[in-house]
Amino acid sequence: MLQVGQKAPDFTLPDKDGNPVTLSSYLGKKVVLYFYPKDNTPGCTRQACAFAAAYSGFNEKNAVVIGVSKDSVASHIKFAEKYSLPFILISDTERVAIEAYGVWQEKVMCGKKGMGVVRTTFIIDEQGNISAVMPKVKPDTNAQEVLAML
Secondary structure, eight states: OOOTTSBOOOOEEEBTTSOEEEGGGGTTSEEEEEEOSOTTSHHHHHHHHHHHHTHHHHHHTTEEEEEEESOOHHHHHHHHHHHTOOSEEEEOTTOHHHHHTTOEEEEEETTEEEEEEOOEEEEEOTTSBEEEEEETOOTTTHHHHHHHHO
């Protein structure tokens, strides 16, 4: 996993509308880049809704919120519409950013080992460097913790 002080790996991936989003295009702003396992699952839904509820606070701090998962563009559209998510959702079906940020890891679910996205949040500063890494975050408190750090 990446560490504080490292340059954030750049990527260009489609958002929920299929439009390309390039991380480096947000230089000059803080970026909250959060990786989550799957749309419409209980924990991921709570986390996304918490970021949506705190969205005005992120805007006040000149911060862009970007959620990333392996889900398809079509899945992201439904997820964003169902919960009125105002921030960017990135579809990373090929795990480009997921692997670059080191969040594709072995997990144990129901006693079975397998690979998956470990819920992790990165705060990236205005120069494109990682200023905070929050591994294995709790879905219900992550947005408020990030807001407090900004």
